[in-house]
Amino acid sequence: MVFCEIEFSNNPQGIFYAGQLVSGQVVIKTDKAKPVKAVVLQIKGYAETHWGDTQYDPEDQSNGESFSGHVDYLATRAYLHGSSSSIEVVIEPGTSTYRFACQLPITCPSSFEGTLGRIRYLVNVRFVRPWKFDQNFNRCFTVLKVMDLNTESLMLRIPSQVESQRTFCCFPCRSSPLSMRLSLPQGGFVPGQTVPVEVTVTNDSGVAVEDITVKLSMVVIYYSQPPCADTNKDHFVMVQKTGEGVSTKSSKQLTFDLKVPPTPPTCFNLCSIIQIGYQVEAEARVKGCHGGQSLHMPVTIGSVPLSQQLQKEPRIWGEEQQLQQLDARELVLIASEPAGETHCPPNPWAADPSIAPPIYAKAQHICPDPHKFDKSKKKSQKKPAKGTPEKKKEDILFTPLYGVFDLSNQVEEVIVIPNQIKTDGGYVNDEVDKSTWL
Template identity: 45%
Template sequence: MVVTCEISFDNNVHGTFYAGQLVNGCATLKCDRSKEVQAVLLRVVGYSITKWSEKSLGSSKLYAGREDYLASNTYLLGSEQNNNRHTIQAGVHSYNFACQLPYQCPSSFEGRYGCIRYIVKVLLIRPWKFDQAYTKGFTVLKMLDLNFDTPQLRSAAHSEGYRTFCCGPCKTDPLKLELNLPQAGYVPGQKIPVTVVVVNSSSVAVSELRLSLVMLVRYYSVSPEHSRVERIIISRAKGDSVLKQCTRSLTIELPVPSTPPTCVELSNIIQIAYQVEVEALVKSLREQQLMVMPVTIGTIPLAVSGIVVQQPPRRSAHYEGPRSRRDPPDELPMVTALGSVPNDLTPNSTVSELPKYEESRHTQRGNINEEELHAFGINEFAPLYPVYSIPSPTPVLSANTRNAGFVNQSFIK
């Protein structure tokens, strides 16, 4: 006997939803002959799990955690409350379903040591044999509008640091790095224009600048309580060398590929953050100077003059999720927002820009049937994230940050 089940979503070919939206669709059972079941159950579930092991003193210790966000059960036929048998006749049977997503859902994510996963599942319940499961994954995205959720992300960001090399009488004058970003919030599809000013007052040359956009994922376990951080470089770029006793300014773009939005609040066992890293290599001494700047990756971009971005339905213009029970750790930076929403966010043009939805290339593909013994259909699933085709912000340039190199006058004898 052959039974198949196709699960589809209404007017949503990508199967991508925002937290708070209604997930509706159709489950279609096809039987080549009649089949007896106790019940046909449709479940819509959302949860996060973490799992990894660590070795210590020759033994391995397992760490695991789980958090549930959604569990909706609808009997399409029969019930588990009684032992009555029901017959599914040969042919095609279609069942419509609908489920409201909670507003506090974190974004879908598939990682090395855990996942945040949302699934529609149809179960043919047969206590006398074994249950058959048919599953389909879908993507849920946290609404992170950079214009409203974190208004300070529109401001330029600046950081600087100093580093000397060697010690005692051989100690060099400082190598200074300045890092400038035109804003601290971006969306996939944009490029981050990173302006780096290197004031090399030392007696050693900087052989190369390395820039990276880094995704940081912290996984928590519940039994026993523990955590670990996964560091993923999702974008790289290089800059030129800087001679000793010279100053050089460079603006280098870091692409933002398809990637999950920043989330350090809605899940208590998986937190995601991003940072820009700039590393100045001094190969002669096998040393380097590292500068770090936290950035936030959203799902709705900052307003750009001349472009209107069509947005999915939302509950309100300003939505704040509940605070996590855990404070965000130092390894997971995020630029926080204060103050009121600016009044000049409405562009003047009627041009509209819809995002494409793409799979992240730097995260894992998950097995959505790993909890089922008798599952049918495709096991692999990868969430899809919005990717925009909109202008990137203008680099930060000032009188002291031009794309040029010059000798430090103070070092000319």
């Protein structure tokens, strides 16, 4: 029997930031001599998408056309036993330890597990066995993009708002407008931070608003690659709160506090087949058969929070460590660990003592079905010819961890609204002067 364990140096959770050094060890234990062709250590990082349409084709008995995409970010290997040309080597009984180190490219996107695609990083130890299927041992790890909100854009610091109006019925019975405004104090947030969403509704129509719902949502766009290029989309509601309605010929202002849960940073430019964005959505549900009114505003989710002061120069975390880093994508086996050396990777907040490191947690709003994803892939693959054994591929279940900040000790300017009444859905102020924004 072969036992294989993959460990990371001083990093039991297996959480790394793009550009950091991944180091660890592989421990192999055998109770007797094992003949193999080779033992290969691989570190992989890739993005993949896959989905199919729902149309059934009776001619080839398939479920229609299949769409997929694949991009490699890290693909490197080293041989622990044997080589690519070896015929057979023997692993002696006992315990063997192999230390390794690999440099992550600075352009790696964050780990993500969705319903139609994933961005995944893993360490794989493969035993290439003669006359048998290969035996694999895997350990997935989390890679996070360093997205510092302080260096992204100054626009993330300023307040923003969006407005919309709608009327009911048609001319000449058209009603006065139902107006709604959605306001945010800034455009960038991090997990653990509270997003104060202000919704102002002026209902000059004759149709009452039953309630107002505000959501913080993640929108994921998946892309497939030629010859079947297409797009698909996921919409995950992260946080949702509902407040009271607005009667006819009246105005109301509510503030909803939406706490950002564990989630990956916004990603539009690092992955060509998976893009992740966020938006705040507000909807006013009206009585009767009329359709409600809704509007949304994009927000940016980062991995380093906005500081109280503007940064004069872009902050480059780990700049001193990067001078001694290995070449990106190179996997190195280390003969022995130098005495007294630590392998704890630097964190992006070392240069700013005012930012406390986050805790890490799993995303609860994303509920991917890895079995459904893998089954859809298998349906599109050609079956082996008769008499050829089909290799069984085990599903790897993994959920990345994302940083959650505690910013409760930061001093922020609070604007107190007079005659403010707290409700289940937020804070309401009935004395709104609509002339200030119409």
